[in-house]
Amino acid sequence: MSFTLVEQATPRLNRSELAVPGSRTELFEKAAQSDVDVIFLDCEDAVAPDEKEQARKNIIEALNDIDWGKKTMSVRINGLDTHYMYRDVVDILEQGGERLDMIMIPKVGTAADVYAVDMLVTQVEAAVKRKKAIGFELIIETALGMANVDEIAGASKRNESLHFGVADYAASTKARTTVIGGPHPDYGVLTDRDGDAPRDYHWGDMWHYAISRMVVAARANGLRPVDGPFGDFSDPDGYRAQANRAGVLGCEGKWAIHPSQVALANELFSPSDADVTKAKRILEAMEQAQKEGKGAVSLDGRLIDIASIKQAENLVAKAAVIAGN
Ligand code: COA
Ligand code: MG
Numbered sequence: 001m002s003f004t005l006v007e008q009a010t011p012r013l014n015r016s017e018l019a020v021p022g023s024r025t026e027l028f029e030k031a032a033q034s035d036v037d038v039i040f041l042d043c044e045d046a047v048a049p050d051e052k053e054q055a056r057k058n059i060i061e062a063l064n065d066i067d068w069g070k071k072t073m074s075v076r077i078n079g080l081d082t083h084y085m086y087r088d089v090v091d092i093l094e095q096g097g098e099r100l101d102m103i104m105i106p107k108v109g110t111a112a113d114v115y116a117v118d119m120l121v122t123q124v125e126a127a128v129k130r131k132k133a134i135g136f137e138l139i140i141e142t143a144l145g146m147a148n149v150d151e152i153a154g155a156s157k158r159n160e161s162l163h164f165g166v167a168d169y170a171a172s173t174k175a176r177t178t179v180i181g182g183p184h185p186d187y188g189v190l191t192d193r194d195g196d197a198p199r200d201y202h203w204g205d206m207w208h209y210a211i212s213r214m215v216v217a218a219r220a221n222g223l224r225p226v227d228g229p230f231g232d233f234s235d236p237d238g239y240r241a242q243a244n245r246a247g248v249l250g251c252e253g254k255w256a257i258h259p260s261q262v263a264l265a266n267e268l269f270s271p272s273d274a275d276v277t278k279a280k281r282i283l284e285a286m287e288q289a290q291k292e293g294k295g296a297v298s299l300d301g302r303l304i305d306i307a308s309i310k311q312a313e314n315l316v317a318k319a320a321v322i323a324g325n
Contacts, residue, residue, distance in 0.1 A: 008222040009160040010135055012072050012101075013037040013325055015253040016265035017163075017226060021046035022055030022075075028062050032069065036262045037253065037325075040074040040137070043088050044106050052084050056091055063096040070325070074137055076104040080113050086120065093124040093134070102160060104137040107168060109144035114155035121158070134158060139228070140214050141165025142172040149214060153221035161224035162214050163255070164246075167231070169210060177206070180231025180257075182238050205245055215250040224252045233258035243268045276319045279312035286312075 017038040020031045023046075031039050041062065047055040059075055075092055078084035092100065105117055114136065121134050136158040140149055146169070153162060167180045177184050187206040191199045211227060218225035227246035230239045239261055243254045253269045256262045271279070282299060286309050289297040296305035 006220065006222045009224065011321070012160070012224075013321060014072070014161060014224050014226055015269035015322075016256050016262045017074075017253060018256045018259070018262060019046065019076075019229065022059045023047045023051040025058050025062070028058075028066055030259060032066050032071070034259055034262050035266060036071060036256065037266070038072040038074060038102075039068065040076045040104050042076045043084065044076045044078050052078070056084075056088060060092060060095045063092070063099045068099065072101045073099055074102040074104050075100060076106060076139075077117075079107045080105075080116060081107075085117075089117065089120050090124055093121065093130065094128055098130065098132055100134065101132070102135040102137050104139065104163070106139045106165070107142050107145065108138045108140065108152050109142055110148050111151040111155035114138065114152060114159065118156045118158055135160040137161045137163060137226075139163045139165040139168075140210075140217075141168035141228070143169075144172075146210060146213060149217040150220070153217040153223055159221065159223055161226050161252075162218040163226045163228050164207070164211050164214050164251075165228045166207060166210075167229065175206065180229050181207075182230060182232065182235075182242055208245075208249075211246055211251065212249050219250060225250055227251045227254040229255045229257045230261065231257065233260055236260070236264055239264055240268060270322050271315050271319050275315055279315040282308050282312040283316070 014037055016036045017040060018031050018034060018036040019042055020027050020039055021042050041059045043052065043055055043059065063073065075088070077088035089103065103117070103121065105114065108114060117136070125134065136156055137160060138152060140146055140152070140162050141164070145152060149162070153159060169175070170177050176186065183203050184206050185203065188201050188203045190201050193199065215225040227243065230242050232238055243265060246254060247269055254265045256265055282304055285297060285299045285304060289295070296303060298304070
């Protein structure tokens with residue numbers, strides 16, 4: 001282990017995160033009744049400019065009046081390049097009560113963006129004598145944000161999670177796609193020519209680098225990495241495949257832009273019973289190995305060693321949190 005220990009952010013279940021436009025009040029109760037882990041009420045891009053003021057008011061009312069149960073509550077504020085953002089922070093923190101847990105900052109480009117919002121939030125919290133400190137969720141969705149992702153991840157004690165905003169990222173990098181998440185048919189590998197034998201074309205994952213890069217920055221700073229939206233809510237198999245790719249790389253969860261995606265995310269980002277049983281067996285085998293003074297042993301014909309303990313412990317701990325939820 002390095003002498004530098006990574007401090008972990010406030011632990012929260014973040015398997016699923018439902019986007020709810022602040023302008024669509026009819027969706028609020030449905031979101032509150034759902035099984036989602038985190039809800040973000042949106043002031044930003046799901047709200048048209050003419051509706052910004054009203055959406056902010058709706059959100060303040062909903063934070064005060066709706067029973068959100070045990071869900072983690074967040075509000076996505078407008079970007080720092082707009083004139084809406086300061087009032088989003090000030091009004092929502094002054095009038096929204098204590099129920100809000102986090103603020104989501106979109107299109108973060110530099111560590112100074114986080115610093116600026118931290119300054120504002122800190123002032124309002126002190127002025128209203130807020131008991132609970134607001135955490136930050138940061139969307140990495142621009143080339144600038146990805147270029148500065150390490151500094152951004154370490155920019156505030158409030159930081160809790162990094163989110164990959166695939167559509168804005170595609171726009172910012174001028175990636176050749178217009179869909180929200182998922183693969184692109186032109187991003188693939190054609191096998192070499194071999195006489196007249198038919199050649200295979202394998203689709204690749206055009207988001208692999210971006211998500212991996214974000215995961216490393218998040219984990220190196222004790223934050224949760226979360227995969228963003230998958231726009232085609234009529235394609236659960238596509239969602240499943242994208243969520244699994246992100247999960248395998250280390251993401252803790254994925255956004256849902258439609259209620260039908262919530263159960264998928266909860267399932268895909270929860271360890272299966274088989275995973276938990278296997279992890280428990282690894283822990284038992286390693287305990288026995290350590291009693292016998294061994295650092296590495298075999299289980300079911302595979303190597304397990306000290307590193308396996310941490311992996312297995314993480315999995316068992318996650319399952320316990322889910323069971324207690
Ligand atoms: N939160 C809570 N409930 C939602 C919801 C959401 N985000 N999206 C849809 N619902 C509800 C609908 O009201 C509907 O309820 P009903 O059956 O009681 O009438 C039900 O779920 C099915 O919705 P459906 O008719 O299939 O969808 P829609 O046409 O009303 O809305 C979208 C589709 C995509 C416009 C809508 O899901 C949405 O606005 N999603 C969020 C988008 C967003 O926030 N984007 C920004 C982040 S990328
Ligand atoms: Mg965006």
